[in-house]
Amino acid sequence: MQLLRTRSDLLAWRRAQRGPVHFVPTMGALHAGHLSLIRRAAEPRGGGRPVVLVSVYVNPLQFGPQEDFQRYPRDLDADAGLAGGGGAQALFAPAVAEIQPGGEDALTRIQPPAALLRSLCAPGRPGHFEGVATVVVRLLALVRPQRLLLGEKDWQQLVILRRVLADLGLATVVEGCPTVREADGLACSSRNSYLTSGERRQAAVLPAALRAIRASLTREPGADQPSARLDDPATRLRQELEGAGAVVEYAQLVAAHSLAPLTHPRGLCVLAAAIRCGPSRLIDHTFLMSRSPIVAIDGPAGAGKSTVTRALARRLGLLYLDTGAMYRAVTWWVRHQGVDPADAAAVGRCLEGLDLQLVVDRVGEPRVRINGHEVSEAIRGPQVTAQVSQVAAHGCVREALTAQQRSMGQRGGLVAEGRDIGTAVFPDAELKVFLTATVAERARRRASDLEQRGFPVPPLAELEAQIAERDHLDSTREVAPLVQAADAEELVTDGMTIEAVIQALVDLFRQRVPEEAWPDPGPA
Incomplete structure (x- = not known):
């Protein structure tokens, strides 16, 4: 592991890195909590292994006049040993003059939002979070990492730094990690x-x-x-x-x-x-x-919602609520009954005594049954796909299935996808995402899916026209039109692998639901 003592050392090291850099800033005196951050930072993401940089800097700006700056524990040799053993490739341990070469009076300072400084530690430690934010932003400007790893133990600090980085438009992903405790329950400190x-x-x-x-x-x-x-x-x-x-x-x-x-x-x-x-x-x-978390993923047809939602649910230990399959199942039933999908009254009669079940089979795969028929594969055919938007637009269908979905969501603990999940079904979801892709990208994906399933593949231009028309119908229908919720995060997936999309969704989820509140279930 390399020991970097100056900004010049750091910049030279940074220029030599070709892969992603993950950064763990500390004040030294490393313990098991820091070690968990370093090990997390070293985990592969998207198939690649990152380079991990740890900093040790006892920041004078975040200590008050009567606090323990002078006696704060310092042992660089021990810190270097722990950091290297945890998987760090470099340790940046600058002197104060390296971080604030002109002294405190010449330093540009970062002022966090006042609304985040009215509770918890801030009133009793005036200037503390300004000092933290100022130094962390300066370190980020030097390191330019893809990820910043911070402990959830200092929750107010984590919230403030996320807000500061977002307000400054910095692209670094802030990843919070759960508190590590000692044998008697004390948080490591x-x-x-x-x-x-x-x-x-x-x-x-x-x-x-x-x-x-x-x-x-x-x-x-x-x-x-x-x-x-x-x-x-x-x-x-x-x-x-x-x-x-x-x-x-x-x-x-x-x-x-x-x-x-x-x-x-x-x-x-x-x-x-x-x-x-x-x-x-x-x-x-x-x-x-007050309840387990809910993730609502909206977006147009063909954006890959079903694929990533199912994988995200497994990743987070949440239940997968396939609302699209529910509408497809009703569409299949309407066709099976020989009913005109445009006839709202006839479709409404098909809903009488409806028995629609979403279950998980013995190997963990979701299955769909409607009125005694196992339709998991049949509902994915092109005939159902061509008519599901028309059937779903009927108010009676929306009302029946929305009520069922809301009932399933009362306990929370689920990931749901559709085209109005965040706006109509779960408006109080912890995370709302509008997952989308260009029409051309969705047409390409649809062609690949049809080919894999053994169905005829129309020309791409024809598929693009079908998708554009469906987008128009979905966004202009009177009942629950396709719209992006005001508080939803838009995620455009063109050029992204499924793994990259899932990681982006996990990052968004963890910005809202910390691991201490909803632990990662770990590998299956």
Whole structure:
């Protein structure tokens, strides 16, 4: 592993890199939490193995006048050994003069949004997050990484840096990683080394209290959903901490992304506290969710929604709700009954006593049954494809299937795709994506799919015309037209592999749902 001490060293090293660079900024005194970030950064993405750079820089800008800048633990040799053992190829350990050569007065500073500085650590540490953001942005300008790996333990810092990078238009993906804990439950921290054995026992009450409150809010025996019966969890947290003799700086419940204070758990929120034990100031938190997360993926026909949605659901440990298959199944049933798909009244009669089931077979593949017929393959044929938009446009069909989908989504924990999932079915989904591709790209994909299934393949120009016409019908119909939700992320997939699309969706999901709240299920 290379040790880089100057900006010139770093820039020369960076110019020599040909693959993606993943960056883990630290203040040194590396521990198991840092090691988890380095190992995550070293994981292959999209078939390629990244180069990992770790920085060690004790940033004076983020320490207050009475804080521990001078005594903060420093051991570069030990840090280099841990970083190299975790998979880093280089360690950047600059002196203060390398990062702020003109001194503090000559340094351009980054000011985070005031709305993110009104809760948690910010009021008690004025200037801290300005100092963090200023140095991280400067490091990013030097390193130019594809990914920035940060711990979810410092949740406010993670939220602020994501916002700062987005506002500055920086393309670096910010990846949060779950908190790593020591045997007694304490979140790994360089400042844990300050604690005496007695202080450590006192500090351990913080994670224990958070776990207990989350358990009381989350699930009762046999329940599938959070009970949310505790009116003011922050007050209870403070009482438990003070009852154990801890000096409480704050105990707050805030919305996870706006950091706005809450009095009751609502949506995804964070219950957090800072306490003082001896010379150490320790922070910790837990996430609370009112239900399991929902991902809604909208987009035009032929954009690859079904393929990536199914894979994304497996990747995140969520259920796959194939709404397109539901509409295709109804279309198949209408054709099977010999009904004119344009006759709304006749189609409505076909829905009487409808028995539509989405199930998973023994090997984990989704199957579709309608009124006793197994139609998983039949609904993908060109005849159904040609008429599904017409059938789906009928209000009676939309009403029946939308009600069924909403019922399936009450518990959350699913990924759904369609053409109005984020606007009509799940408007409160944690993540909404408008997945699309150009007409030419979708025609090419459709031709390939037909060929693989053994169906005749029309000329590309004919397929393009069919797709363009279907886009027009879907976007102009009176009932639930195809539109992009105002808060949806657009993802244009031209030129992207399926793996790249899935990774982009995972990145978007993790910006909204941290791993601590919904853990990665790991490899199947």
